[in-house]
Amino acid sequence: MSCQVRPLWPPFIAGIVLGLVVLLTFVLVGNGMGSSGAFARVATEVGLQVAPEATRENAYLGGMAQGNPLAAWIVIAAIGTLIGAILAAVSSGRFRVKVDRGSGRIGVAPRLLLALGGGLLAGFGSRLAAGCTSGVGLSNTAMLGVAGFVFLIVFFVVGILISLLMRRVW
Amino acid sequence: MDYGTAGTALATGLLFGFVLEQAGFGSPCKLTAQFRLTDWSVFKVMFSAIIVAAIGILLLQANNTFGAQGFYVAETYLWGTVLGAVLIGAGFAIGGYCPGTSVVGLGSGRIDGLVFMLGMVIGVWAFAGVYDSDFIQAAVNGAQVSARTVPELLGVSPWLVVAAMLLVLAGGFFAGRALEQRSHGVYTAEDITEGRAPDESDELGRDLGREASAARRTDTD
Numbered sequence: 001m002s003c004q005v006r007p008l009w010p011p012f013i014a015g016i017v018l019g020l021v022v023l024l025t026f027v028l029v030g031n032g033m034g035s036s037g038a039f040a041r042v043a044t045e046v047g048l049q050v051a052p053e054a055t056r057e058n059a060y061l062g063g064m065a066q067g068n069p070l071a072a073w074i075v076i077a078a079i080g081t082l083i084g085a086i087l088a089a090v091s092s093g094r095f096r097v098k099v100d101r102g103s104g105r106i107g108v109a110p111r112l113l114l115a116l117g118g119g120l121l122a123g124f125g126s127r128l129a130a131g132c133t134s135g136v137g138l139s140n141t142a143m144l145g146v147a148g149f150v151f152l153i154v155f156f157v158v159g160i161l162i163s164l165l166m167r168r169v170w
Numbered sequence: 171m172d173y174g175t176a177g178t179a180l181a182t183g184l185l186f187g188f189v190l191e192q193a194g195f196g197s198p199c200k201l202t203a204q205f206r207l208t209d210w211s212v213f214k215v216m217f218s219a220i221i222v223a224a225i226g227i228l229l230l231q232a233n234n235t236f237g238a239q240g241f242y243v244a245e246t247y248l249w250g251t252v253l254g255a256v257l258i259g260a261g262f263a264i265g266g267y268c269p270g271t272s273v274v275g276l277g278s279g280r281i282d283g284l285v286f287m288l289g290m291v292i293g294v295w296a297f298a299g300v301y302d303s304d305f306i307q308a309a310v311n312g313a314q315v316s317a318r319t320v321p322e323l324l325g326v327s328p329w330l331v332v333a334a335m336l337l338v339l340a341g342g343f344f345a346g347r348a349l350e351q352r353s354h355g356v357y358t359a360e361d362i363t364e365g366r367a368p369d370e371s372d373e374l375g376r377d378l379g380r381e382a383s384a385a386r387r388t389d390t391d
Contacts, residue, residue, distance in 0.1 A: 008359045011214035014193035018215060019222025021189055025182040026227060031242035033186050035270035039287065043294035060301035071171050073179045078273055080183020085277025087184070088191035094363045097279040102199050102266070103367060115282040118265015119272065119289020120296065121257045126269055127297040128309055129254020130244060133268040134186075136251070138216060142223035143243040144319045144331050150246065151255045152216075156205075158259030163205035166263050170202045 006092040022142055029073070032139020036126035038078035043123075044069040060127070102170040114169065187274055196278035197362035198266025205263055208353035210346030217339045221332060228328055248313035265289065 009017070025033045044064040047055035055061050069075075089095040101111045126132040129151060131140065137155060141148030163170075193215050194200045203209035230238035262268050267275055267286045275283025300306055317323035320331050350356055354369035361368050 008194040015215040015218030018219035022223040023226040060298040076179035077183035080180040081187035084184035084187025085191040085274040089278035115285040116289040118261040119286035120293040121261030123290030123293020125254040125257025134270040147246040154255035155259040159205040162263035
């Protein structure tokens, strides 16, 4: 593997290509790209393995439990996202197995706890908003949807405010 | 699901992850720097992507090419969207990722990305556990907005909305450039790969510069 770390794409180049990928997804599938839905499917599948009855009876997970939750389009897309990221990171010399501790002022355990807690909030929030930064912020806004604009404004304002409390971490 | 559908999912997902990693969005430092207003890459990438996709969709919709007039746009339940965005924004600032970028983080080797993904699964279970409560039901079913899109809601041309978004992008570009210059600057590929802040590499660069000039003085002496 090459040790040479290649530069990132300039933001506007990445943005234009990302926009074309979203457009291609709409053309091929009829809806945009999403991410968080895959985690709802995985949560359902794990629930079916661990507590099948409770999962089928649950008002939220029960619907997804019909059929194979992991056979959903969005789960395959998330696996694709993972493969695409690996290809980009490896081919650019940016692949490093590590715990990213930001500025390095906090230890590994606190960093992983923050990642777990942040994920928990995002997982819960994505079900409230029926999507995340990809499905609502990017794809719905590309359709000029009301939800997308509301999401992006609130997301950025809250992110900036909470980030004031996180200066030590990053 | 047939092979064709699975193929489109895999291919578009792969392109999505590839571009996000190339933009540096596997790095929680670079992502959260947008919220510290020191690196405006997230805003620039997202907003230009939205505008490119929006223009493409509007052009396709004009002649219903590829059935573009039927492209899916979800209805808006205001409180669900607002509360969800609050939690995802907070989760982003605390955990360093959003759902899609945590997958990209894992793809670039970051264990914390995987832990964020695990947290999301737990978050979905927590949501499922309280789904029947009055509060959640009111949030996900209440305050439905009468129109699905902003042009419909405001009764204006979609192109006017795109023009307004272009103005916001331009404003963000100039505001971002000024703030990036006031701070330590954007994270480069080396910064996010080696896990250092841009100002550290600047200091290193200045140190190297001092050493070089000291060496030159020694040479001439």
